[in-house]
Amino acid sequence: MDDKILLNILHEVQDKNGYLSEKNLKEISVKHQIPISRLYGVATFHTMFKIKKQGKYIIELCGSPSCLLNNAREIENFLEKELGIEIGDTTKDKMFSVYKTSCIGCCDEAPAMLVNGCPYTKLSVKRIKEILKELRKNANS
Amino acid sequence: MQILRETNLEGLKLAQKIGKEKVLKILEKKGLVGRGGAGFPIAKKWKLALDTKANERYLICNADEGEPGTFKDKFILKNNSETMIEGMLIACYVLEVKKAFIYLRGEYDYLREELEEKIKEVIGKSGMNVSIDIVRGAGAYICGEETAIMQSIMGYRGQAMYKPPYPTVSGLWGKPTVLNNVETLTNVPQALLYDDWNPNYRLFSISGDVNHPGVYEWELGVKMSTILDSVKPKEKLKAMSFGCFGGIMPVDIKAKISQDSICKENCQHGAYSIIFIGEKHNIVDINLSIAKFYTFESCGKCTPCREGTVRLLNILKKIRDGGCNDEDLEMLKELAQHIQDTSLCGLGQSCGNHILTGLKNFKEDYTRCLKK
Numbered sequence: 001m002d003d004k005i006l007l008n009i010l011h012e013v014q015d016k017n018g019y020l021s022e023k024n025l026k027e028i029s030v031k032h033q034i035p036i037s038r039l040y041g042v043a044t045f046h047t048m049f050k051i052k053k054q055g056k057y058i059i060e061l062c063g064s065p066s067c068l069l070n071n072a073r074e075i076e077n078f079l080e081k082e083l084g085i086e087i088g089d090t091t092k093d094k095m096f097s098v099y100k101t102s103c104i105g106c107c108d109e110a111p112a113m114l115v116n117g118c119p120y121t122k123l124s125v126k127r128i129k130e131i132l133k134e135l136r137k138n139a140n141s
Numbered sequence: 142m143q144i145l146r147e148t149n150l151e152g153l154k155l156a157q158k159i160g161k162e163k164v165l166k167i168l169e170k171k172g173l174v175g176r177g178g179a180g181f182p183i184a185k186k187w188k189l190a191l192d193t194k195a196n197e198r199y200l201i202c203n204a205d206e207g208e209p210g211t212f213k214d215k216f217i218l219k220n221n222s223e224t225m226i227e228g229m230l231i232a233c234y235v236l237e238v239k240k241a242f243i244y245l246r247g248e249y250d251y252l253r254e255e256l257e258e259k260i261k262e263v264i265g266k267s268g269m270n271v272s273i274d275i276v277r278g279a280g281a282y283i284c285g286e287e288t289a290i291m292q293s294i295m296g297y298r299g300q301a302m303y304k305p306p307y308p309t310v311s312g313l314w315g316k317p318t319v320l321n322n323v324e325t326l327t328n329v330p331q332a333l334l335y336d337d338w339n340p341n342y343r344l345f346s347i348s349g350d351v352n353h354p355g356v357y358e359w360e361l362g363v364k365m366s367t368i369l370d371s372v373k374p375k376e377k378l379k380a381m382s383f384g385c386f387g388g389i390m391p392v393d394i395k396a397k398i399s400q401d402s403i404c405k406e407n408c409q410h411g412a413y414s415i416i417f418i419g420e421k422h423n424i425v426d427i428n429l430s431i432a433k434f435y436t437f438e439s440c441g442k443c444t445p446c447r448e449g450t451v452r453l454l455n456i457l458k459k460i461r462d463g464g465c466n467d468e469d470l471e472m473l474k475e476l477a478q479h480i481q482d483t484s485l486c487g488l489g490q491s492c493g494n495h496i497l498t499g500l501k502n503f504k505e506d507y508t509r510c511l512k513k
Contacts (some may be wrong), residue, residue, distance in 0.1 A: 005242075005274065005276050005277075005294060005296070006278050006296030007278065007279055007293065007294075007296075008276065008277050009278045010279070011279065025352075034296065038296070038297070040177060041297075042296065042297065042298055042299050045277070045281060045298040045299060045300075045440075046247070046278075046279030046280050046281050046299075047280035047281070048247045048278075048279040048280035049279055052504065058472075063430065063434065063437075064210060064430075064434075065209055065210065065349070065382060065385075065416050065418075065427050065430045066209065066210050066348035066349055066354075066416050067425070068427070068430050069348075069349050069350055069416070069418060069419070069422065070349075087345070095436040101248075101280065102207060102209065102280070102282055102434055102437060102438060103207060103208070103209035103210065103211070103248075103434070104217050104248040105206065105207075105211065105212040105248055105249065106212065107209075107210050107211075107212055107346065107349075107354065107414075107416070108212060108346075108348055108354035108355045109347035109348070109354075110348060110354075111304055114248065117247075117250045117251055118251055119251065
């Protein structure tokens, strides 16, 4: 293999493709001379790498105690109800995938979540409604 | 704040002027210790790597803070990354490192582009012939552990390895490797340059049921009353949790936050993250939330942690749902202790601490949940 950092290679491909498909992994394997079994092992070890097609927006709700103390449960319940899916699922229109994640380091602005890697903080039901509306609008424009 | 003082490459210039031996002596004399939780003296760590004969050495800046309730490294990355990069360059100079890495946690990827710019800028100004590459983490807490982070950089699953050999002897690609975190490296040029640099200042990440959460800088031994005056509790406080692995203890207004006072409650200060918990919350719920974290983040390599964290979570769920009796509490305690005693790395060795201290300090919350 060459001396490029594997995590960075996987990120770059995922940034372009939205997830790491079998075809992607095969191409990386040939290009960088890394066994595909190892690529699969590394990809599935990390929660941020996805090997299945995702929604346009990946929402990662913070599951830290700091968020829990600041009504994160209410946000979680509302999101599930509003999107009609459970944590870990993708909406039928392939717009949103929702996950719960370990602490994202926004405890001083809890509750918080990442949408495609960008932090959204001080969440409330009202704010979630606005964020979802905005994201839908951006997706269709 | 001491941590925000800029050094504008003066620390590096001083280091290059006085030479590596004197740099190590100053860092030792000034008492700069690692800020990751273990408090290992930085000069000692650097010497260990220097004493290992090698044609190449590596430096890793650990920016993979993932301990729930911790966000102080993010604060530095946002507000004083130049000084941190200068700290890395001083380390590169002393340790004769040509290739260094910043392992940036995936959750902070939005800070990456600006950090890349800063790296280019600072290296350019320094005139040094070194490279600092950002490794993009991807959401694995265990990669903050020193052997796992190296596995991850080398392109393997980020699982913890047996020690020895220690990284300073055989680290990345078998070469001596020094790992320091963001806060530690930021302190390097500041400690070298400023006579009034205080070794006892620590960054505290404060969150939970308070009106003014955030990053604060206090001296070790700070009074709890001082902390509470600054952070303003939202309601009467019942407990404080030191991140996830430090344990949970009652809030004592007269207490001072030092290693000794915390140890009496069987807690550890860790990275000085304090999550304040108000009176309306049941500690079982907090323990359950932390247990989910450990189950999710266990790397799966050793059996006690891989299997044990799941069992702990299941028992806690059963307790919360009112399906347990006294015997289950004993089982929970025994299991938590057993996992701590037999796990391979720091994650497993600390995963039961929040439960053991929760059971010890807040038994009434547990008994309230028991089968009537």
